[in-house]
Amino acid sequence: MTDTQTLLETRPPSVATLFLERVAATPDAEAYRYPVPPESGQGPDGWKSLTWAHAAERVNAIAAGLMDLGVRAEERVAIAANTSVDWILADLGVLCAGAATTTVYPSTNADETAFILADSGSRVLIAEDAGQLAKARARRAELPELAHVVVMDPAGAADTDGDGWVLSLEQLEKRGAAYLEAHPAAVTDAVARITKDQLATLIYTSGTTGRPKGVRLPHDAWAYMARAIESIGLLDENDVQYLWLPLAHVFGKVLTAGHITVGHVTAVDGRVDKIIENLPVVRPTYMAAVPRIFEKVYNGVAAKARAGGNAKYKIFQWAAQVSRDYAKATQNSLRLTGVATAPAGLRAKHAVADKLVYAKLREAFGGQLRACVSGSAALAPEIGYFFSGAGIHILEGYGLTESSAASFVNPGDSYRTGTVGKALPGLEVRIAEDGEILMRGPGIMQGYHGLPEKTAEVLEPDGWFHTGDIGELSPDGFLKITDRKKDLIKTSGGKYIAPAEVEGQFKAVCPFVSNVLVVGGGRNFCTALLALDEPTIMAWAQENELRAGSYAEVVATDEVRALIQGHVDELNEGLQRWQQIRQFRLLPRDLDVEHGDLTPSLKLKRPVVEREFASLIEDMYAGSREA
Incomplete structure (x- = not known):
């Protein structure tokens, strides 16, 4: 049996088990770094460290606190928060309690948040702040199974309901510590009872139409992923990972599993606008x-x-x-x-x-x-x-x-x-x-x-x-x-086109583009909707002394259209005739998550964008002769 086979075939039933093994193996090693307010004076460059042993103290307290609230094996605990060290510790607390995590993007609106909480049957919601709490509170009557909301930010944890429905994460951890005094083996026993087929995570896919679907991932899926990542040797214990991806997304979630089994340092900060600022400080490998x-x-x-x-x-x-x-x-x-x-x-x-x-x-x-x-x-x-x-x-x-x-x-x-x-x-x-x-x-x-x-x-x-x-x-x-x-385009002339391939090539030749959507299904030629990167095109406009003011006004100018036409011409030179972009339209704004054009992981929602800008698409084909 090879080392890889050994790693995979001897994997424990859960990441919760891997976490306890990691803590026992390297309790004093640095596990996490996370940003703290500059005025706190904690840690170099505003970052603080957490060892595996200290992380375990909090994880055990969260797990025991959830047990004290009545959460049992496989019952769902939802997390609606941005990426942070608290998100990771809360998730590990859920897993170590033998429960299952329901992930909710913090950008999800109140209606869809309520749907996910109800569909998953979540018993507890761990919310980032008052804003996330408000989404659940507004729909409380529709969520009879939601017994408690735990708020990470103590400032947003006011129990205005007066019935103990809301408590802070700090209060949950204190309850957990007290629970462990009375039941010191509660967490280790719960982890020992986890079976590989037991539900660990419900991740709701970002549907382009209709309601999202909850994907059921068992504990064994994460244990397998952790060991498979370890086996390929991409990372070792000396690495420093910079983690900013949304942990409600499966890509971010799997990184936490790999981190536990390898044992390297992970610097966590989900603020996307801080990435450029953080990189020289964190100096990730x-x-x-x-x-x-x-x-x-x-x-x-x-x-x-x-x-x-x-x-x-x-x-x-x-x-x-x-x-x-x-x-x-x-x-x-x-x-x-x-x-x-x-x-x-x-x-x-x-x-x-x-x-x-x-x-x-x-x-x-x-x-x-x-x-x-x-x-x-x-x-x-x-x-x-x-x-x-x-x-x-x-x-x-x-x-x-x-x-x-x-x-x-x-x-x-x-x-x-x-x-x-x-x-x-x-x-x-x-x-x-x-x-x-x-x-x-x-x-x-x-x-x-x-x-x-x-x-x-x-x-x-x-x-x-x-x-x-x-x-x-x-x-x-x-x-x-x-x-x-489902995205392959078949033109009316019978030619198949992979739009992502053409879109990727355009991003390489045009430094101004932000998002691009190629259209052509059932048509006799291809067209494109183009959204430009606002800082880049606005800087170009200033350099070229365009008198237009706003982004929408700039992209509507003849000068910008001529600029982009040059890049479209460059793209077309490298394409087959049936792949070429014959017409394009510049969108009056960029595509984003807030308008529903992109998923939280920044994937393009093609049907949504095509519906929203249908008039522009029809305009590009107006008067065209179908082949």
């Missing part, structure tokens, strides 16, 4: 992100170079191309010969570009970054090659909520940009006749909560899960995602 973050960094670097004048911008463009060429050459060389190298002339150019551009880029990421993992959506290959050649190694991965997130990931030094890597150990994969990716393994969900018919649509009796994604497997096991099965 490892970070996971969604493609939009890398796209924004790329656009920001390009905009800064452009603002420095024509000479600086030409240097950046030259360096960007050198970076891509270097990445392609070294990755291809490694694949063919086992050694990553490039022609001498390219190496010389790369060395110059490194001093002028790449070194500054790496320093912006903290200067210690070994690797980034990108998931949740496709990263444009040309952007991936740019970062790769600059020494920011982005390892694309692939998975779904229904597969506990981390199904495929690129292997360390031998990663291949444009692919999502290889299957994790223990996962079976095959490609169906129509190109759909099918998976089977311990990370696959039990099914959709209370929806047996929906479950049967995607999960076969023998365990094969239909992902809904189209892909190709290389002979040595690297997977390339082509598109979502």
Whole structure:
């Protein structure tokens, strides 16, 4: 039996068990770093540390506190909060009580929050603040099973109901400490009783239409994920992870499982607007992100170079191309010969570009970054090659909520940009006749909560899960995602087009774009809706002395349309005729989560956007002759 097989086959039934093992193995090692207010004077640069032993004290108190509230095995406890160390400790407390966590995005409106709480049958809600509490309080009459709300922020934990329905997290932990005095083995006994098939997490998918579905993930799914991540050797105990992803999303959640089994340090701060500020302070060696973050960094670097004048911008463009060429050459060389190298002339150019551009880029990421993992959506290959050649190694991965997130990931030094890597150990994969990716393994969900018919649509009796994604497997096991099965466009001329592929290429050639949606299903040519990155285009407008004021006014000008037309023309030069964008419209605002255009993990909701901007789409096809 190999070491990998041993790790997987000897895994305990739950991450709760792995957590207790981690605490016993390295109690005094640093587990978490988290930001504190500057005025508190705690920790260097406003960050405080928590050892595994101290984390366990709080986790045990939360677990025991939930038991004291009457929460029993597999009963649901919802968490509605932004990413923080309290979120992680609360989740571990739920798991160590033998209960199951229901995740709720803090951006979820009151109506959908109430639906999730009711559909999951959650007994307790752990809410971030008064705002999250208010959503539950407004629908309390519709939530008879919700016995208590625990509020993380003590300032928002006022029990105005007067019946003990609301308490603070601090009060819960005090109740837990008292409970443990009377029942000292309560938590360890609860963990020992957990079985691998016991429900651990209900994650509600961000549906593009209708109500979201609750994905049932058992304890064994997380234990498997933790050990599989450990087995591939991507991380070790000396790493420092910067974690900002929403923990209500499966991508963020799986990172917490990997952290426990490996035992490295995780710096936690869910404030997206603090990422650039935090990176030089945290100096991470490892970070996971969604493609939009890398796209924004790329656009920001390009905009800064452009603002420095024509000479600086030409240097950046030259360096960007050198970076891509270097990445392609070294990755291809490694694949063919086992050694990553490039022609001498390219190496010389790369060395110059490194001093002028790449070194500054790496320093912006903290200067210690070994690797980034990108998931949740496709990263444009040309952007991936740019970062790769600059020494920011982005390892694309692939998975779904229904597969506990981390199904495929690129292997360390031998990663291949444009692919999502290889299957994790223990996962079976095959490609169906129509190109759909099918998976089977311990990370696959039990099914959709209370929806047996929906479950049967995607999960076969023998365990094969239909992902809904189209892909190709290389002979040595690297997977390339082509598109979502349901998103493939078939033109009226009978040609199939993968919109994500065209959209990704446009993001690589146009540094002004934020979001792009290619349209063309049932039509005789393709069009696109384009949303521009506001800071970037507004800076360009100022440099070019446009008199338009607001973002909407700027994107409506002839000058901006001509600017973007140039990039569309550049895109079309590299496309087949039937893929080319014949017309486009610039949207009066960017697409975002608040308007419902994007999921909380920043995926595009195509049907929503197409409905909202239907008039613009129809305008692009007005008078066209159908083939």
